[in-house]
Amino acid sequence: MKNRSYEYDVALSFAGENRAYVEKVANSLKLKGIKVFYDLFEEANLWGKNLYEYLSEIYQNKARYTVLFVSSFYNKKLWTNHERVSMQARAFQESREYILPARFDNTEIPGILKTIGYINLENKTPEELAILIENKLKKDQTFIRNRWSKLSTMINPKPFVFTIKLIDEKKQLVKHAKVVLIANNSTYLEGFTDEHGLVHFVIRTRKMYTVLIAHTSYPAVVFHHINPKEDIEVTIEKSNNSGSVIINKSGHIPGISGKIEPVLKPDKGLSLYADNIAVDGGKHQPYDFALDTAISLEDNEGNRAHVTFRFFQGRIALIDFYKDIR
Missing domain, CATH: 2.60.40.10 (Immunoglobulins)
Incomplete structure (x- = not known):
């Protein structure tokens, strides 16, 4: 994989019915200094854009990883399925894991194999999931290099x-x-x-x-x-x-x-x-x-x-x- 930089460290894809949980994850990641794509953080950017094209670009090219929150609501949504297709196009091109499934239930999502490792959210708090995402990012050497190269000369307040x-x-x-x-x-x-x-x-x-x-x-x-x-x-x-x-x-x-x-x-x-x-x-x-x-x-x-x-x-x-x- 090329040593490239990304606009976002992680993008979150979820159904609106699960927003309360996902928003806590997004806020926790943000406090950790992780660049996260969460729609409510991007209202100004999304305003007036062609969302079909913009979201395709986000989920296919602009995030280091995506977390897909699997639930019975996810399959029923037009936009979540559009996001999923964009993710899978990216995953098909790369030889590493890109889609990180996190399951509220056992709903089957097209293209997401049951054999892919996932996180069970049944007994996982939003903060605990945010820590797991942070640890996943820390194992990515390009993330470490890019993150610390920007911070290495800054004085920590x-x-x-x-x-x-x-x-x-x-x-x-x-x-x-x-x-x-x-x-x-x-x-x-x-x-x-x-x-x-x-x-x-x-x-x-x-x-x-x-x-x-x-x-x-x-x-x-x-x-x-x-x-x-x-x-x-x-x-x-x-x-x-x-x-x-x-x-x-x-x-x-x-x-x-x-x-x-x-x-x-x-x-x-x-x-x-x-x-x-x-x-x-x-x-x-x-x-x-x-x-x-x-x-x-x-x-x-x-x-x-x-x-x-x-x-x-x-x-x-x-x-x-x-x-x-x-």
Whole structure:
């Protein structure tokens, strides 16, 4: 499917008898910042237009998805059937789901197979359906790119708190882990998990982030393209004699005296300077290296460790280390 933009994220097709429910869905979606085609939101646009042609264009070309509210009333309406035919013309052209059925009852709708997955509205509130629609949109990568590309440089007038909870494989809270959120432009936020395994960030700009997590007793963790709108819980597994650190410009590896400083070369390669530390047995510095490739370090007291750079951007580096026990 082409990476295209749409005027609407979702269009709602329903019979008038079901308007009370659908209007609550539409209002909930609108509050979530989702662009929704709902007829009462479009009264000024619809005024004076050839509705046959205009609605065909909406349901066939201008929405990312359509939600078809199936009911006994739907089949009896001229306009709903016109909308359905337009949707099906679009669905026939695409290799992905486009029509999302939501059923008030078991009425059969021409062209909508019984085998197509649907949402049963019998015990589903309008807000719960709106959340399902929002989650469906979040799985669409073009929706994510288009939505966030428009918002990435805007200041959010209402800052919000993004929280990460960190636990281990035994469901124990992981305290004192360093967590960094780094944006594509290399600006970053940083913090440490507290006694409850939580770290909180005040988000003031709408951006996607890479999440870096490090702890001296746990391996490094990286998550790319994280939307900070929803809190997340992360599980990490402890590994003997190993851990991880995050350094900004330069820093230390636990158990190794001296300081290391990774740098980005003009050709986009990576090099390492190490102060009073031998790199790979005493190789010349700056020492060229690559991500995810182990490097051995030894200080002036003979302490040794193997380090692997897992991430590097701006001046932020995420590093795994394994202590060489003698």
